[in-house]
Amino acid sequence: MSDPLPPDAVGRRIDVSGELATVRYVGSVPPTAGVWLGVEWDNPQRGKHDGGHEGTVYFKCRNPTGGSFIRPNKANFGVDFLTAIKNRYVLEDEEEDVRREQALVIGNRPVETVGFESIKKRQSQLNRLQEVSVCGYAVNCAGPEGEITKMCPNIRKIDLSKNLLSSWDEVTRIADQLTDLEVLNLSENKLKFPPVDAPPSPGTFSALKVLVLNRTGITWTEVVRCASGWPVLEELYLAANDLAIASRPPDALQTLRLLDLSGNPLVDENHLRFLASLPRLEQLILSNTGLSSIHFPDAGIGSRTAMFPSLQYLVVSGNQITQWSFIDELDKLRSLRSLTCTRTPLTEGSEEPQTVRQLIIAKIGRLKTLNRCEISPEERQGAELDYRKKFGNEWKAAGGHQKPELDEPGAEFLAAHPRYRLLCLKYGAPEDGELKAQQPFMLKNQLLTLTIKCPDRPAQKLIQRQLPDSMTVQKVKGLLSRLFRVPGSELRLSYESPKVGGGSASGFRPPGGWVGPGGSARRAPTAPPPLLDTRVGRGGVGLYPPRRPRALSVRLRLSPRSRWKAEKSD
Numbered sequence: 289m290s291d292p293l294p295p296d297a298v299g300r301r302i303d304v305s306g307e308l309a310t311v312r313y314v315g316s317v318p319p320t321a322g323v324w325l326g327v328e329w330d331n332p333q334r335g336k337h338d339g340g341h342e343g344t345v346y347f348k349c350r351n352p353t354g355g356s357f358i359r360p361n362k363a364n365f366g367v368d369f370l371t372a373i374k375n376r377y378v379l380e381d382e383e384e385d386v387r388r389e390q391a392l393v394i395g396n397r398p399v400e401t402v403g404f405e406s407i408k409k410r411q412s413q414l415n416r417l418q419e420v421s422v423c424g425y426a427v428n429c430a431g432p433e434g435e436i437t438k439m440c441p442n443i444r445k446i447d448l449s450k451n452l453l454s455s456w457d458e459v460t461r462i463a464d465q466l467t468d469l470e471v472l473n474l475s476e477n478k479l480k481f482p483p484v485d486a487p488p489s490p491g492t493f494s495a496l497k498v499l500v501l502n503r504t505g506i507t508w509t510e511v512v513r514c515a516s517g518w519p520v521l522e523e524l525y526l527a528a529n530d531l532a533i534a535s536r537p538p539d540a541l542q543t544l545r546l547l548d549l550s551g552n553p554l555v556d557e558n559h560l561r562f563l564a565s566l567p568r569l570e571q572l573i574l575s576n577t578g579l580s581s582i583h584f585p586d587a588g589i590g591s592r593t594a595m596f597p598s599l600q601y602l603v604v605s606g607n608q609i610t611q612w613s614f615i616d617e618l619d620k621l622r623s624l625r626s627l628t629c630t631r632t633p634l635t636e637g638s639e640e641p642q643t644v645r646q647l648i649i650a651k652i653g654r655l656k657t658l659n660r661c662e663i664s665p666e667e668r669q670g671a672e673l674d675y676r677k678k679f680g681n682e683w684k685a686a687g688g689h690q691k692p693e694l695d696e697p698g699a700e701f702l703a704a705h706p707r708y709r710l711l712c713l714k715y716g717a718p719e720d721g722e723l724k725a726q727q728p729f730m731l732k733n734q735l736l737t738l739t740i741k742c743p744d745r746p747a748q749k750l751i752q753r754q755l756p757d758s759m760t761v762q763k764v765k766g767l768l769s770r771l772f773r774v775p776g777s778e779l780r781l782s783y784e785s786p787k788v789g790g791g792s793a794s795g796f797r798p799p800g801g802w803v804g805p806g807g808s809a810r811r812a813p814t815a816p817p818p819l820l821d822t823r824v825g826r827g828g829v830g831l832y833p834p835r836r837p838r839a840l841s842v843r844l845r846l847s848p849r850s851r852w853k854a855e856k857s858d
Contacts, residue, residue, distance in 0.1 A: 293323070293360045301452035301478060302327065302363040303426050307334055308450070309356075310478055312347035317357055324357040330478065366452035368431030369462050370439055372422040373414060414440040421447040423473075428452040430461035437465040445471035449500070453477040456514070463492050473500040475525075481510040493518050502527040502548075508534050515540030527551045527573075533559035543568060550575035550603070557582045564595035570623075572599055576606040581613075584620045589706045592622040603628040610634055612651070616706050619652045626657040650675035653707060676711045680718035683708055690717040738764075742772065 294300060297314050304327070313326030329335045332351035339347035339355040349355040367375070417440050427448060430436065443466050453459060456479050463469055472493075479501075493499075496518055501511075508531045515521070520543055528551035545568050549555050555577040563569065584593035600623050609632040618624060627648070629635055635644050649655060649663055649671040656663055680688075686701035688708075695709065695717065702709070712718075740751040751771065755764065761781065769776040 294365055297325070297360075297365075299454060299480070300365060301428065301454045302365055303452060304358060304362055304364070307331060308452070308476070308478075309334075310454070311363070312339065312349075312355070315346075317341055317346065323360060325360055325363055326355060326357055327363075328354050329356065330476070364426055364452075366426035366428030368429050369422075369427050370431045370435050372425035372427045372451075373417075373420060373440060376420075376422050376425060377414065377417065415442065418442050419445040422451070423447045424450045426452050428454070429458050430465070433461075434465065436462065441466070442468065444468050447473045448477065449473050449475040451477055453479060455480045456482055460489050460492050463496075464489070468495055469493070470495055471498040472496060474504055475500050475502040477504055479504050479506065481506060481514065484513065489517050494520070496521055498523040500525040501529070502551075503529065505529060507531050512537050512540060519543070522546065524548070530554060533562050536562040536565065541566060545569065546571040546573075548573040549577060551577070553578045555579060561595070566596075566598075568598050569596060570598050571601040572596070573603045574607070575603050578608055579604060580608040580610065582617050584617055587620040589702055590710070591620065593620040596621055596623075598623055600624060601626040605630045605632070607632055612647070612704070615648055615651045616704075619654075619706065622654075624652065624654060627652065627655055628659055630659055646671035646674055650711070651707060653710070672711050673715060676708070676715060676718055677722055679705055679708060680723040683718075684723070688712075688717070690719065692717075740768065740771075745772075748772075 293314070297311050300311050302309055302311060302325075308330045309327040310330075311325050312328050313324075315323065317324045317326075326339060326347045328339070328347070328349045332349075332354035335349070335351070335354045335356045337355050338349045338352045339345055341357065346357075347355065420440070420443050428451070446462075446466075446469065448459075448462075453474065454477075459472075459474060459479070463472070497520060499518065499521060502525050506526065506529050511524075511526065511531075512535060515537060516539070518540070521541065522543060523546040524541070524544060525548040527548050531549075531552050532554035533549075544566055547563065547566075547569060550573050553576075555574060556579060560574075560582070563572075584595050586595065587593035599621055602618070602621075602624060605628055609629070612634070614634070615629075618627065629648065635641070637644075639647070645658060648658055649668055683697055683701060683705070686697040687695075688697045688701075689695045692713075695712070697709070735754040736757050738753050738755055740753065742748045753767070755767075762776075765776045765779050765781065768774075768779055768781075772779075
């Protein structure tokens, strides 16, 4: 506890049994005797009033229950930076003999151990420290000038969060003595920043790359004002400051690669435009900002925006996103590769989570990672094919057509599905059979019409059979063996798609790729090998080489009206 009371107590930060506060008033509070401190708590639930007592206002708080009066002996005004370093890294109690080097005996064998004297000696070498954490050590100032440089000049990273620093000037006095400082965490220090006419401190933060200012009360105007003193800054964390981005940083923050604005409810799409020209910004964190929409006016459907040219990682979780148009706009970002979008009305609505994931993947073509899970090529292909089918009827009703020269869906459809025509070019337009509603489960609805022909027997007439869609290819071979009176091992089967004109299955690749037993996807070969002993049902179609080089070639062709499951990406 601090004693006597500092002469500059008003405005100072204090610690009261682990709770942090700012002194707003020093003096008497009649009818009680003695000196009181009027404090505004960081946690407003800790207080009792707004700074008034029995009709008299002694100070004002931002929250109606954020204030209290306490006696000075309850307040800890803190220590200087170097004292906190010594408290954290130097063992000062030399009277405890247990901290000396000791020998540990296991059985009859002595084992030498590193005692506390060795630890003390190592920790006392402050000049070798490069990373320092004094989080919650009640640091309130730099201390005597030059002492930090003398005792620990090699510090590169400092965690000064949850301390009692009350001004940016005091932070500057610490940094002035650490020329190699690269990382500085000042979170939860309620700092007073320099006024508008204050000159910057050239050279103080010349090596600083990472600056954390979460919950410091900084405003965007103060950020821009101070940023000229951060010439090589790469990461800036400004979470939970209630700030609004009111201007474009003119020449500052040009080296910035990561910006965290999470927890600032005054951020909206208009504010974000002030950041759009930052040339190197790769990561933008916008969680819990109340963001509900985003729009890039310089880019139309299917084109790329010039805004945020380097943005690769975007986090928009915890926002009021309700429309798919938000996701559609993100496809305009030319460099976007990773998106985190959870805890929103859009992602937690009536659709299943997996369906939502597929829709986002289909809508953002360059995305490689969604919600921290990598998107495999197979997942992307399946998502895009499902999207193509899901909105196929809507596409046709809007004027879509299988022939590219006749494909003219209306503007409303294209606005809702900007990538749909691109997916049709990539996979082919959906056919009418694909867009039919699922039939109820009846035997006749589960039958496939197979047209069978034998190229090695030109005189053989075409044979048609209706077979259950769950029938294995091995059983189909048994049927063909009896029809052609040829051992099943000598049959070579190939599939001829009604979509691929001309006859053979060479070059055919079912949507979603060839699928082996159990539904595991694998790459399609240049020309599909024969089918053997797997299902033609929901698991897909497996490909295996023939057992004998000499085989009777039999082609299978499905009726265009049939619903062969291999053409469906389940």
